[in-house]
Amino acid sequence: MAKRGIKDVAERAGVAVGTVSRVLNEHPSVTPEVRARVKAVIHELGYRPDPFARSMRSKVSRLIGIVIPDLTNPFFAELVQCAERAAADRGHNVIFMTSFDDAAKEADRLAQLAGRKVDGIIIVPCNSPHAIKAPKGLPLITVDRVLPHHPGVAADHRGGARVAVDYLAKLGHRRIACIAGPSGSRPADDRLQGYLDVMRTLPAPKGVKIEPLFVNAAFDYESGRTAGTFLLARPRAERPTAIFASSDQQAIGCLRAANDLGIPIPAGLSVVGFDGIPLSNLITPRLTTIVQPMAQIANAAVSSLLGLRELPKAGKPSLFQCELVVRESSTEPVLEPAASASR
């Protein structure tokens, strides 16, 4: 079983190598008859074109790069999985890299990918304020954390947050607090804006003033717990009856904080998260959350990269609607016995 090359195929089929190449690339100018014969031989010999030789000449690698800050974040893990599937569906493979949320490493990874001559790059930029320098001529698209100077695709964070807070408001909640994400992160800021949007328009019952109450925190569990503890550490009459968290992980941390303080969920506190990670449906109580359409987002990113769809303009990311999934962590607020019977 010697190595099969395009020459062997050509010889066996009685045609020139150029012709075989044309068959391989579905070039129109080949007689159906010849095409069939060549294909038969290819199949018979089990011939597979060498991707290196192919890429070297054609400048197309059928490879795309994906760079994310941290794979232990389940949200990114899901993104990577969806992106790989989307790429595979289009005949591309994925080179995966982690930036460990470090701008220097990120730049290095980008350079490596450029060196590999990938056809495009999907990146979730790391959080430190920095400009990512896209190797020019190489399509690059940011996901989730969209940057002003690059095309991006993301969930409609602001709209999603509005839906969440609006839902709480419609249930009757008025003292709705927010665990915001890290200030400076685009998704975090957008979600906070969505929260503020709704809070501003909320009708105040009988002269009671409604004020937004939020605290910034990292997106992880522990920060969520700290933030939750802080928000819930006030007299009952002032304590929020509902909390909108900017991530499921924060929400879960917040649930823990409430638990530690002896506040029952959802009777004493409604909590809504954001992201829709698998875990959100597996904890007790199951978390009401805003789920992001990951598959859609990943699909859009890949299609744009491969030119199957127009690349969104830098600064005008394409946004995808999120969906509210109501589960067990939220309900109507309990009527307070004799409002503000201040002891």
Place this chain on the structure above:
Amino acid sequence: MAKRGIKDVAERAGVAVGTVSRVLNEHPSVTPEVRARVKAVIHELGYRPDPFARSMRSKVSRLIGIVIPDLTNPFFAELVQCAERAAADRGHNVIFMTSFDDAAKEADRLAQLAGRKVDGIIIVPCNSPHAIKAPKGLPLITVDRVLPHHPGVAADHRGGARVAVDYLAKLGHRRIACIAGPSGSRPADDRLQGYLDVMRTLPAPKGVKIEPLFVNAAFDYESGRTAGTFLLARPRAERPTAIFASSDQQAIGCLRAANDLGIPIPAGLSVVGFDGIPLSNLITPRLTTIVQPMAQIANAAVSSLLGLRELPKAGKPSLFQCELVVRESSTEPVLEPAASASR
């Protein structure tokens, strides 16, 4: 800024292309002086060799493939992250693929990787009983779920389980139950064996018979909860005082089951998990667990693949010690008031 080729470098440095190539590949037979000059020019021109041209001739791609069943499993996510880092440290990049735990897809992915001419493949085989057909001549190593006919590296599942159960026994527990993994899965079976190993040698106090009690379940949260509910649904005097779960996810599910039944943790029940996923340290109570040395495992897999270390023989996987991390979900059993005062 025209394209820089090896020729430009050669010309500018006043040497032949062959010499530049040897400098690039750290070939010994180059005068330090010439080497320095060439390197200077390379740096000056910002020259980067084209990986395709390079691979085409040398048959080395500096690419390794990794195939896992499901990235939303945090354990695999961590594995991928560690593997990518290990590969990057050695100048290699990683092509990531998901098999969705489907043997047919897995075979397809393997074929794709072979076609890509990767230097090696790391795979966590999917669970369905099947033989994975390694493209011959291509180093392949199984991780975690080691298969009889392929080299593998994994945690010492059996030993780890022994440590866990031994720890519970030393605390004084005697009615120790086990949530085993899916029967047929190698890690699951090994962990169960470890459990049985210890149970068999346990000294029975005053004539009480000690019997192993286990139930098979999938590795996920929900299955853990179901199994936990089952194990705990018996009269107090017969109910396990400790449960060893084969995965952290099962353990967390089990915690939920205990919670639903009103059993306090750890006072009424000690729970020990397996894996050491990040989440295990973030729930309430924090989970006592056996953590796998992922970084070590990933490193070993990559090194073996790249020939930096001997490939373990098929059937004789190299095993890595796990470590017991005691946290809040385990403690001594409470003395039972008047043993079996059967009401």
Place this chain on the structure above:
DNA sequence: TGTCCATTTGGAAACGGTTCATCACTATAT
């Protein structure tokens, strides 16, 4: 019948490196 154009096919150059057989030049042995 001769011309012209369109359609297929053949053949070779090109892609950008690596590798290998050779050669030039020293340093050492005879």
Place this chain on the structure above:
DNA sequence: ATATAGTGATGAACCGTTTCCAAATGGACA
């Protein structure tokens, strides 16, 4: 002084495709 071995650099062949140009074929039209 001459033969010999050893070292470092050279230049061309080569890897397996794609792509471009030219040639062959055949049909339409004047």
